[in-house]
Amino acid sequence: MTHDIYIFGSAVRGEVSSSSDIDVLAIPFGACREAYPSSWSVYSPETIGSYFREGRLFAWHLHLEAKCIYSAGQVSFLSSLGVPASYSTASKDIDDLGEMLRQSLWEIRNETNSLIYELGIAYTAIRDIAMSASWVMMDRPCFSRNAPYLLPITCPLSREAYDGAMHARHSSTRGSEREIDAIRIAEILRATPILQWVKDVRSAV
Amino acid sequence: MTNTFLNKVSAERSVLAVVNARNAGSRQLTGLSSAAIELWRRKVGTEVTKDVVGPLVVLAELCQRLSDRSHETFEPLDASTAKRIESQLDALRSAVAKLP
Numbered sequence: 001m002t003h004d005i006y007i008f009g010s011a012v013r014g015e016v017s018s019s020s021d022i023d024v025l026a027i028p029f030g031a032c033r034e035a036y037p038s039s040w041s042v043y044s045p046e047t048i049g050s051y052f053r054e055g056r057l058f059a060w061h062l063h064l065e066a067k068c069i070y071s072a073g074q075v076s077f078l079s080s081l082g083v084p085a086s087y088s089t090a091s092k093d094i095d096d097l098g099e100m101l102r103q104s105l106w107e108i109r110n111e112t113n114s115l116i117y118e119l120g121i122a123y124t125a126i127r128d129i130a131m132s133a134s135w136v137m138m139d140r141p142c143f144s145r146n147a148p149y150l151l152p153i154t155c156p157l158s159r160e161a162y163d164g165a166m167h168a169r170h171s172s173t174r175g176s177e178r179e180i181d182a183i184r185i186a187e188i189l190r191a192t193p194i195l196q197w198v199k200d201v202r203s204a205v
Numbered sequence: 206m207t208n209t210f211l212n213k214v215s216a217e218r219s220v221l222a223v224v225n226a227r228n229a230g231s232r233q234l235t236g237l238s239s240a241a242i243e244l245w246r247r248k249v250g251t252e253v254t255k256d257v258v259g260p261l262v263v264l265a266e267l268c269q270r271l272s273d274r275s276h277e278t279f280e281p282l283d284a285s286t287a288k289r290i291e292s293q294l295d296a297l298r299s300a301v302a303k304l305p
Contacts, residue, residue, distance in 0.1 A: 038238070038239040038240060039240065103214070107218070112222075113222065113225040113226060114218065114225045114233060114234070114235075115233070116233060116235040117217070117218070117233075117235055120235070121214060168235070171235040171241065171244070172235045172236025172237075172238065172241055173236060173238050173241070174238065174240050174241075175235075175238060175239075175240025175241045175242075175244040177244060
């Protein structure tokens with residue numbers, strides 16, 4: 001089994017909190033995707049290559065922040081790809097993520113029985129909208145989970161609710177057992193003009 | 206939209222809705238990652254959930270939560286995957302209906 005292994009995300013940026021984990025990316029050069037821990041991100045070289053050619057934001061995330069900790073070759077696969085194509089789909093990405101957020105808010109307003117999942121989706125949409133917008137609105141792209149609060153147009157959602165929704169996402173993706181006051185977070189989210197913020201950010205991009 | 210599973214999030218949402226119709230509140234399934242499924246199994250009971258976990262894992266794989274592991278991307282599903290999800294959902298509904 002040959003592969004490249006990278007770390008990326010908050011640990012690489014030095015952002016650490018009690019809920020931090022280490023984001024690991026494996027790029028296997030063969031058909032053994034199941035051989036990796038379930039918590040790792042596993043992408044084929046073809047998929048990563050296509051992301052670089054399309055100039056996806058995730059490709060830029062990896063290009064700017066991923067640290068290779070093991071490479072099957074003398075030059076890491078990501079280094080061999082060079083610089084990704086320019087990220088040109090911020091507006092469309094924000095529209096798509098905005099729609100995802102709207103659907104999630106609809107589910108929350110209509111008393112979904114999957115409230116923790118929906119809060120996690122709302123968190124992801126808000127965070128990723130800010131990451132996409134950072135390409136245009138900031139000096140350099142921002143891949144921090146704090147991105148919504150670092151934009152010139154600051155997110156109106158309280159940090160308490162945002163962090164709570166992040167823990168909900170961690171429950172969905174990592175099976176985190178942290179106690180989540182989902183009903184209170186949902187109440188705050190419903191009372192916050194978050195879709196107006198999305199509209200304002202979209203107008204600025 | 207005629208095909209409700211063209212989006213991975215809506216597919217996951219449909220799966221969770223089936224399970225959580227019988228397991229609300231602190232017993233809700235929070236996601237389709239293997240870690241979330243394992244957490245739910247422990248909360249509800251491994252013996253009770255054994256017949257549900259099979260179709261659930263198949264659906265999770267179909268939703269690319271376990272097989273692709275692209276945790277933070279929200280890609281459209283292709284039509285054949287969507288059809289398989291609809292079929293597996295029937296198996297999941299049957300298993301959930303038998304839960305005590």
